[in-house]
Amino acid sequence: MEKMIVPENVRLTIESGLLCCSFSEFHKWAEKLMGHPIWTHEFGSQDTWVNLNIALIANDNETVYHPHRRSPLETLMEMAPNKPIIAIVKS
Numbered sequence: 001m002e003k004m005i006v007p008e009n010v011r012l013t014i015e016s017g018l019l020c021c022s023f024s025e026f027h028k029w030a031e032k033l034m035g036h037p038i039w040t041h042e043f044g045s046q047d048t049w050v051n052l053n054i055a056l057i058a059n060d061n062e063t064v065y066h067p068h069r070r071s072p073l074e075t076l077m078e079m080a081p082n083k084p085i086i087a088i089v090k091s
Contacts, residue, residue, distance in 0.1 A: 004032060004059055009079065014052050020079065033059060 009021035010029040033055040042048045
């Protein structure tokens, strides 16, 4: 697998299941991470999301830490400045 630095908004989309970027950008990165084409309807499958998260973790283990990587909160604050952020925490 090719080592990649995945954009934070794409990472947040994969980790949360909520679209935090354009669908085309997310789709492009999902295919890069998985290493094969993904049909649009496949995003409706829980297996696809599990495999995307596994691929993201595997990529992270291969990627050298990037010192300028933002946290998910910083990414949200940049995407929606001066807007309240509501978090849902599952225990």
